[in-house]
Amino acid sequence: MSSVTLHDVRFIEPERTRNYLNVDYGVFSWLLTKDHKRIGILYMFSISLMFILGGFFAMMMRLELLTPEGDLLTSDTYNKFFTLHGIIMIFFFLIPSIPAVMGNFILPIQLGAKDLAFPKINLLSWYLYMIGAFVGLYVIITGGVDTGWTFYTPFSTQYSNTHVFGTTFGAFIVGFSSILTGLNFLVTIHRMRAPGLTWYRLPLFVWAIYATSVVQLLATPVLAITLFLLMFERVVHVGIFDPALGGDPLLYQHMFWFYSHPAVYIMILPAMGVASEVVAAFTRKKIFGYKFVAFSSLAIAFLGFLVWAHHMFVAGISIYSAMIFSFLSYFVAVPSAIKVFNWTATLYKASVAWMTPMLYILGFIGLFTIGGVTGLFLAALGLDVHVTDTYFVVAHFHYIMVGGAVMAYFAALHYWWPKITGRMYPEWWARLSALLVFVGFNLTFLPQFVLGYLGMPRRYHAYAPEFQVLNVMSTAGASILAVGYALPLFYLIWSLRFGHKAGVNPWGAVGLEWTTSSPPPKENFHETPVVTWDAYDYPAMLKAMGETQNV
Amino acid sequence: MLISDFPLFPEQGSTVAGQVDALFIVLSVITGSVSILIFLLIFILAIKYRRTPQNQLAQDQEPPQMLEAGWIGIPFVIFMGMFVWGAWLYFRLARIPDNALDVYATGKQWMWKFQHSTGQREINTLHVPVGRPVRITLASEDVIHSLFFPSFRIKADVLPSRYRTMWFQATRTGRFHIFCAEYCGTQHSGMIGWVEVMEPTDYQKWLAGGSEGSLASQGEKLFQTHACNTCHTNDATARGPVLVGLYGSDVTLGDNSVVKADDNYIRESILNPQAKLVKGFGPIMPTFQGQVSEDDLLKLLAYIKSLGGAPAPSPAGTPQKEQRR
Ligand SMILES: [Cu+2]
Ligand SMILES: [Cu+2]
Numbered sequence: 086m087s088s089v090t091l092h093d094v095r096f097i098e099p100e101r102t103r104n105y106l107n108v109d110y111g112v113f114s115w116l117l118t119k120d121h122k123r124i125g126i127l128y129m130f131s132i133s134l135m136f137i138l139g140g141f142f143a144m145m146m147r148l149e150l151l152t153p154e155g156d157l158l159t160s161d162t163y164n165k166f167f168t169l170h171g172i173i174m175i176f177f178f179l180i181p182s183i184p185a186v187m188g189n190f191i192l193p194i195q196l197g198a199k200d201l202a203f204p205k206i207n208l209l210s211w212y213l214y215m216i217g218a219f220v221g222l223y224v225i226i227t228g229g230v231d232t233g234w235t236f237y238t239p240f241s242t243q244y245s246n247t248h249v250f251g252t253t254f255g256a257f258i259v260g261f262s263s264i265l266t267g268l269n270f271l272v273t274i275h276r277m278r279a280p281g282l283t284w285y286r287l288p289l290f291v292w293a294i295y296a297t298s299v300v301q302l303l304a305t306p307v308l309a310i311t312l313f314l315l316m317f318e319r320v321v322h323v324g325i326f327d328p329a330l331g332g333d334p335l336l337y338q339h340m341f342w343f344y345s346h347p348a349v350y351i352m353i354l355p356a357m358g359v360a361s362e363v364v365a366a367f368t369r370k371k372i373f374g375y376k377f378v379a380f381s382s383l384a385i386a387f388l389g390f391l392v393w394a395h396h397m398f399v400a401g402i403s404i405y406s407a408m409i410f411s412f413l414s415y416f417v418a419v420p421s422a423i424k425v426f427n428w429t430a431t432l433y434k435a436s437v438a439w440m441t442p443m444l445y446i447l448g449f450i451g452l453f454t455i456g457g458v459t460g461l462f463l464a465a466l467g468l469d470v471h472v473t474d475t476y477f478v479v480a481h482f483h484y485i486m487v488g489g490a491v492m493a494y495f496a497a498l499h500y501w502w503p504k505i506t507g508r509m510y511p512e513w514w515a516r517l518s519a520l521l522v523f524v525g526f527n528l529t530f531l532p533q534f535v536l537g538y539l540g541m542p543r544r545y546h547a548y549a550p551e552f553q554v555l556n557v558m559s560t561a562g563a564s565i566l567a568v569g570y571a572l573p574l575f576y577l578i579w580s581l582r583f584g585h586k587a588g589v590n591p592w593g594a595v596g597l598e599w600t601t602s603s604p605p606p607k608e609n610f611h612e613t614p615v616v617t618w619d620a621y622d623y624p625a626m627l628k629a630m631g632e633t634q635n636v
Numbered sequence: 637m638l639i640s641d642f643p644l645f646p647e648q649g650s651t652v653a654g655q656v657d658a659l660f661i662v663l664s665v666i667t668g669s670v671s672i673l674i675f676l677l678i679f680i681l682a683i684k685y686r687r688t689p690q691n692q693l694a695q696d697q698e699p700p701q702m703l704e705a706g707w708i709g710i711p712f713v714i715f716m717g718m719f720v721w722g723a724w725l726y727f728r729l730a731r732i733p734d735n736a737l738d739v740y741a742t743g744k745q746w747m748w749k750f751q752h753s754t755g756q757r758e759i760n761t762l763h764v765p766v767g768r769p770v771r772i773t774l775a776s777e778d779v780i781h782s783l784f785f786p787s788f789r790i791k792a793d794v795l796p797s798r799y800r801t802m803w804f805q806a807t808r809t810g811r812f813h814i815f816c817a818e819y820c821g822t823q824h825s826g827m828i829g830w831v832e833v834m835e836p837t838d839y840q841k842w843l844a845g846g847s848e849g850s851l852a853s854q855g856e857k858l859f860q861t862h863a864c865n866t867c868h869t870n871d872a873t874a875r876g877p878v879l880v881g882l883y884g885s886d887v888t889l890g891d892n893s894v895v896k897a898d899d900n901y902i903r904e905s906i907l908n909p910q911a912k913l914v915k916g917f918g919p920i921m922p923t924f925q926g927q928v929s930e931d932d933l934l935k936l937l938a939y940i941k942s943l944g945g946a947p948a949p950s951p952a953g954t955p956q957k958e959q960r961r
Contacts, residue, residue, distance in 0.1 A: 160822045233819045239796060240779040244745070244821060328797035329925075334780060335795075368685075370694035374704050399782065400793045401800055404730050408723050415715040419708060426707040429674060432681035434695040439686065447682065451675055458667035465718050467725020468659050471789040474782060474817040538660065539646045540786025542817040545825035549813060554642045623693060 104507070104604040119204035120607060125190035126505070127211050131218060132178050132186065133574075139173035140570065142166045147529075147563040150556045155547035163546040164231040165247065171234030176256050177218055179490055180348065183355035184301075185214070185266055187497045188294050190505060192270060194598040194605060195288050197279025197614045202272040210262045210269070217259035224251040233544060235345070238326035238337040242318045250319055253312045260305045260312075263351070267301030270294055279597065281616035288596055288620050289365075289378055293358025296382035300347045300354070300389065308344035311337070338400055342393035350389040352486055353453075354382055356493030357424055360446050363496050364428050366594035367443035368435030371621040374427040381420035388417040398469045407466055414464035421457050425450060440592075441515035445496035448523040452488025456481060459534065477537025480530045488526055495522070495573065502577065503587030507604045510584060514576045521569030528562025595626040649787035649812050649833065651805045652729060656789040659721055666714065729790060732803045736771035737764070740851070740934040743774070743781035743794040746823035748814060749931060753938060754843050755850045760829030762814065765839035769805040773899060773937075775930045782818035785831060791817050799899040806833040855939025858932050867921065876921060877914050880943045888915045902937055 105122045115123055145166050149157040158166065193201055201207050224230055230252040232241040241249050274295050278287075314325050315337070324330025326337040361372050372378055394402055394410040402410075428450055437443070459481040463469050472478065495518075502510050532555040541552045548556070590599040595618070601610050618625035648654055685691065739762065740751040750762045764770045774783060776796040784791035785804060792802040816827035834842060848854060859865055867876030886894045887901070890913040895901055904911055906928065909921035928936065 155825070160825070164819075164822065164824070231821070237780060237819070240819075240821060244779050328795075334797055368694055369687075369692070373698060374701070377704055398726075399791055400780075401795055401798075404726060407726065411723060411726075412719055415712075415719050418715055419712055422711045423704075423708060425674065426703070429677055429681070430699050430703065432678060432685060433699050435681070435685045436687045436691045436694050437682045437685050439682070447678060450678060454671050454674055458671055461667060461715065461718055462660070462663050465659060465663065465722025465725075467722050467729055468656055468663070469722070470726065470729060470791060471656050471660075471786070474784070474791070535644055539643060540784070540813060540815065542784060542815045542825075544819040547825045549828075551643055 103606060104602065105607045106507075106604050108607045117208070119200070119208055121189050121193050121201050121204065121207060122505075122605065122609075124207050124211055125186050125188075128181060128185040128189060128214070131211075131215065132181055135173050135177040135218065136570075139170050139178055140567065142170035142173070144563065144567060146170065147560040149546065150548070151560050153548050153550045153553050153556075158546070160546045161231060164233075164544070165229035167544055168230050168233050169225060172221070172230075172252060172256065174486075175234055175348070175352075176259050177214075177221065179352045179486060180259075180263055181214060181266075182352075182490065182494045183359060183497060184270070184294060184297055184351075185210070185262075187290075187359070187494075187501060188266070188270060188297075188355065191501055191598055192291060192294055193273060193277070194504075194601065194609050195291055195596060196273065196277055197282055197597050197610065197616065198273060198277040199608050199610075201269050202276055203269050206265050207269055210265045213258055213262035213265070217255045217257075217262065220251055220255035220258065224248040224255065227251075235341060236312075236315060236337075237341075238315065238318070238332075238334050239328065242315060242327050243329070250316055253316050257309055257312045257316075260309045263301050264305045267298035267305070270298040271302065274298075279614050279616055282597075285376070285379075286616055286619050287379075289361035289372060289375070289382075290355075290358035292379040293354045293361070293382045296386040297351055297354040297358075299383075300351050300386050304344045304347040304351075304390070307340060308348075311340040311344065314340075335397070335401060338397055339394065342396045343390075346393040346396065347386075347389045349482075349485065350385055352490045354385060356449065356453075356490045357382065359493040359497040359500070360424075360428060360449055362596070363442045363446040363500050364431050365621040366500065366592050366596075367438045367440060367446075368431055369593070369623050370431055370435045371619070371623070372427060373430040373433075374423070375620065377423050378427050381423045384420040385417060388413065388420070392417055395464055395469075398466055399473055411464050411466045411469075415461070418457065418461060418464070421453075425454055425457070438592075441510070441512060441519050442496045442500035444516060444519040445492050445499065445522075448519065448526075449489060449492040449496065452484050452492060452523075452526065456484030456488055459484065471540075472537055474542055475537035476533040476541045476543055479543050480533035480537060483530050483533075488530070492522065492526075495519070498573070498577075500592075501598070502580070503591045504598055504603045504605070506581055506584075507587050507602075508580045508584030509587050509591060510573075510580045511576050514572060518569050518572035518576075521565055521572070523569075525562050525565030525567075525569050529559050529566055530562070532556070532558045532562075595621055595623060646789075647787050647810075647812070649806055649808060649810070650785075650789065651807055652725075653787065653789045653807075655725055655728070659725060662721075663718060729802075732771050732801065733769040733805070736769040736803055738938075739764070739770055739772045740938070741772050741774050741783060741794070742777055742930045742934065743783065743816070743820075743827075744777040744930075745779065745821050746816070746827040748783065748816070748827065748829050751851055751931065751934060752843070753851045755848055755854060756843065756845070760814070762829070762831045763839065763842050764806060764831060764833055765836045766806050766809050766833050768836070769803055771801055771803045773934065774800045774802065775934060777930045779820045780818050781816050781820050781827065784815040784817040785812060786815065787812040793818055799903055801899070806831075809833045809835060851935050851938040852942035853939075855935035855937070855942075858928075858935055859939055862924065862928065864936075877917060879940055882943065883941045887912075889913060890915050890917075899937060902940055903933065906933065906936065 105120055149163055228248060230247045230249055232245050232249055274291060318325045324332040326332040326334055328334060361378060365372050392410055392414045395414045398407050463481060499510060499515055536552055536555045541548055587603045589602055597614055738753045742749045748760050750758050774792060774794045776794040778796060781794040782791050783794055788804040790802055790804055792800050810833055811830045814829040814831055816824055867874060868879050870878050870880055872878060882897050885897050887897050888894050907925045908923060910919045913919060
């Protein structure tokens with residue numbers, strides 16, 4: 086691809102040596118920074134550590150499940166490991182991943198803004214995240230927690246003798262980080278768009294982050310209230326959720342899922358935004374049905390609030406309310422389907438470059454589709470009775486959250502890496518990692534659908550012997566997956582020193598982030614950009630490039 | 637390794653299993669073929685229109701916008717079909733046949749206790765006859781558990797706050813797994829057992845094996861040891877209301893509202909009598925919260941049920957919302 090003219094065409098940007106990375110040095114220039122780009126990097130560091138930690142727990146579980154007997158870990162340790170795996174991956178990795186890293190770094194640049202609306206609050210968000218993370222690490226070091234990431238009562242409030250209070254307190258604090266980030270993004274998108282950047286000219290990533298932020302702002306406070314009540318009941322023994330004290334355990338589940346279902350969309354909406362960016366860039370085409378894709382993000386955000394009780398079809402809710410929640414759950418599937426179809430249609434008569442970010446996103450579309458259609462099984466009431474709380478559910482949500490959100494995070498990482506660091510990653514190795522992740526992922530989680538339908542319940546330390554073959558396959562897949570995830574750690578760090586210089590626009594993509602130098606200057610642009618073209622308007626860009634070329 | 641050691645599809649052991657599997661298979665075929673279609677399309681398009689020196693920029697032509705309406709409308713109609721089928725099945729699972737055999741189950745960290753109305757008690761094993769509907773009334777002594785029969789394709793969460801019911805009708809004899817499906821602490825994965833489905837004659841023989849008298853008669857003894865009979869003398873002038881004929885009837889409360897005397901009402905009347913006072917009676921019945929175990933509570937329930945009641949008990953499985961006040 087490198088031999089081709091278009092690829093080499095770049096916006097001519099005066100070569101400046103000063104960028105956000107070298108304007109100043111020293112620990113405090115990072116720890117006290119108000120630059121959204123540096124804060125994005127701080128998040129990238131912290132969530133990467135969390136990802137490694139959460140991955141370690143996952144790997145230990147998969148090793149334990151190689152044999153039917155519980156022989157590698159004790160039951161209590163196993164229970165703590167799946168709890169910590171869930172809590173770390175959801176609250177400390179997936180929820181902040183794309184929004185807090187890529188949203189922080191790229192969103193203001195895509196808007197043509199100098200920074201977020203509230204830079205100090207942005208830094209505060211990171212500190213809240215870190216405080217929550219340290220509380221979480223303290224819990225891990227002092228003995229862990231064994232409630233499952235769902236903290237169901239009355240187990241969590243009366244029966245568990247592990248660090249429930251510390252863990253929920255950590256999650257409670259991280260919640261505020263998420264709320265403030267969402268607020269910051271919303272205000273920024275409303276108030277700080279560059280001249281000419283109207284709503285329909287916004288990149289779809291911005292639309293997705295907008296929808297995500299609405300959910301973060303509206304749903305997370307409910308989590309905070311729920312966790313607060315849980316801590317209160319655990320410590321003071323007032324009856325809110327515990328029936329022995331006159332409370333109602335189902336009330337807890339309603340409140341928990343009122344946040345935690347929308348939280349799924351906090352994780353997947355930004356991933357969909359990345360998918361739109363990458364598909365456009367690597368097909369050199371406007372996303373087919375731009376407005377449908379944009380509004381489907383908002384539709385998902387809205388409908389996502391109306392389906393929480395589909396996690397409770399066997400929990401003891403009335404059959405009539407179950408019916409309504411099943412019905413509404415099918416509604417939320419429609420906008421997701423719209424996106425998949427539109428991405429696919431965009432490939433028609435496109436110019437498809439098989440580069441790493443695109444490979445990750447093609448994988449994302451496939452895995453997200455499988456995750457989505459298996460959701461249709463779970464929304465079917467009579468079928469859910471059999472498959473809920475089994476490995477079928479485990480496989481389903483890993484397809485959405487790992488096959489979907491994590492794949493998209495890696496796509497984003499590779500796509501914007503040249504912009505963030507000014508260096509290209511090694512393409513061959515990156516393609517290999519994308520391939521390994523895809524193959525390893527499917528080998529890990531496809532067998533789990535079968536296991537679930539066979540009836541293997543989730544959160545089982547030991548299991549019936551006839552489930553072993555499928556479990557061994559799953560563990561083998563997890564090992565491949567681990568290699569796939571570990572590779573980028575090495576070659577990305579390697580690229581910081583040895584990677585090719587990226588230049589302004591290595592992909593020949595459109596979007597304001599590809600008009601400023603890589604890495605960008607501290608203030609993002611040397612002059613405030615004026616937007617005269619639609620999102621993904623390749624003809625207009627070519628014209629603009631033609632002009633600059635003639636200079 | 638034998639193929640039977642490595643199953644890919646669960647055995648069908650109950651009347652509903654085939655129906656659940658039918659929905660599962662139809663959904664698999666529909667979603668599977670649509671997914672494969674999408675994958676093929678992506679693959680073919682991404683190869684056909686791959687970037688080459690000649691194909692540097694996408695061409696202008698777009699697929700027709702009409703497509704949008706199609707792929708919003710058609711999936712929606714299919715989804716509604718799935719919804720209706722799933723809901724129909726769920727209603728079927730909730731409707732308990734009239735002639736069902738009664739079994740009582742208590743979940744407790746970490747074991748399943750089963751009591752038969754004839755008085756047999758067993759732990760982590762459940763004996764049932766083939767071809768006869770079995771209704772299980774469920775209670776938990778501590779945290780939430782979930783009683784799961786994979787071969788019967790049913791499960792229900794077991795709550796510490798109230799009774800729930802589930803039912804199945806086994807279609808063939810044999811041993812089938814019982815699992816706890818809701819995480820409940822250390823030995824969650826050890827909270828498992830077997831359901832033994834027997835020929836009716838074998839089942840009768842098994843029942844004939846020793847027991848301490850029927851569950852109702854054990855409940856009657858408890859009724860005396862807890863001194864319930866001092867107030868509930870079954871005399872209209874006694875300090876407590878007559879319990880004969882109570883089960884399944886409509887009870888008028890002090891505030892003139894009417895409630896159905898189902899399992900959960902009786903449970904609440906014993907554990908928290910002040911919650912719903914029967915019209916014409918004062919709040920004199922002491923609470924038995926913490927004094928009667930879940931097992932004993934089920935015996936008392938069986939006894940009160942045995943005192944007769946309105947013909948059709950509440951359609952169990954329609955879980956009544958618990959009203960605590
Ligand atoms: Cu249990
Ligand atoms: Cu359990």
